[in-house]
Amino acid sequence: MKTLPIGALLIIVSHGITIREQQPRAYLLHEGCGTQFGEGMGRDMQQLRGFVDVAVRNNLRLVCNPEDFTSNDHAVGFTGFLFGCHSFDSVQGDLASMKELDQAVPAWHDRKINVQLVNPHTPSRTFNWTQPQPGSLYFIPRSAGCDWLQAPDGSRKMNPNTGNLQINSWGEGWKWFRYQYATALALDPSRQQSSCWANIQPGKTRVAVHLRRGDDYWMPDGHAARQYGAEAYIDILKRSLMSEIPGLPPIQEGNLVIHVIAETTFEREPSLKLFQSELPSATVVYRLGDAPTGAATVGEARRFVFVQDLDCLQGADILLLSGSSKFSQIAAVIQKEGGRSVQIASDEAPPLMSMTTDTKPYEHLRKDQLAQPPLGEMMKLVSLGPFAYQQSDLPSMLIAHPLEVLH
DSSP: OOBOOTTEEEEEETTEEEEEEOSOOOEEEEOOOOSSSOOOHHHHHHHHHHHHHHHHHTTOEEBOOGGGGOOOSTTTOOOGGGGTEEETTEEOBSOBOHHHHHHHSTTHHHHOEEOOEESTTSTTOEESOSSOOTTOEEEEOHHHHOSEEEOTTSOEEEOTTTSOGGGOOOTTTHHHHHHHHHHHHHTOHHHHHTOTTTTOOTTOEEEEEEEOGGGEEEOTTSOEEESSOHHHHHHHHHHHHTTOSTTSOOOOGGGEEEEEEESSOTTTOGGGGHHHHHSTTSEEEEEESSOOSOSSSHHHHHHHHHHHHHHHHHTOSEEEEOSSOHHHHHHHHHOOTTOEEEEEOOSSSOOTTOOOOOOSOGGGOOHHHHTSTTGGGTOOOEEETTEEEEEOSSTTEEEEEEGGGOO
């Protein structure tokens, strides 16, 4: 596996990461949260992002721990390979293996320095240290780094020491996730060959639309309905064609290749056909339904589709994303350099990347409140049609606030 030398330093260039040699760095190891609870990849990444943020800010070298990537839910299984963490001793990109750690910090089990995240829900979060020392190992124990702990009866309980890490913003950590994903993808020819963009013609604009089950909500009569159907995403694209949305690149309908990704069917979601009828000059490809049959196990089949979908989202020039899907959040973070994304804000929780510590749903906030700090520090809301657009703290991403909930 391709690895970086001990002492390699991350240098942030624009929104990307390049590598140069430097003096030995300090290391950061997060004790895995285990596999006893069913969680998906999105939740795994949300638990990690606060620590990765501090690691990037302090030039720490993360140690690969496969238990950080269990994805025990959604029948997907281990996903560490997507970020260069294949096993304790097999890594790619800016990750340290256990072998490297043993060499750089001999007897680290006895020398490790336990740390805990301070003010974890704010962009200025830090560890409880003064200054990291090169050649040291900083260790985040499970009690200080996992949302959930196991109760005496075997059930899970919220960890009082972490205070629900999932509402953290990505801070500077998104740069590491984006770099690691791109590095692992570049070193995997099979994934490149099976990419949904493998045969795209030059000059085409790659658009990926992600509607996951997380964008559903329950109606009073007990059936599930989609919070925002195809019409909402089509409106965003049409306004982009007219260059109305700030921050999105100019596009032409005839140059669009649109991949619509959703765990549903035309029978359950007939509005998906509107992408073709409302954008007749564009090329529309549908990636619908559950995993294909034929793999050795259902889990392998689902993971195959999962990885293909994620690679498709990563390679898009423009991403349109569901509001309440953690999978969508990951797609925005790992999107290729130069890409732009728009996520529709969910009415169930604060928008992704918000710099607020308030956990109230945004339907309870008025427009004038949204314009106040800390949200007002990012960008004034720009109202267009059914949405008001606002820059998130991820440079490549806009949040689309539904106007009907901003009263």
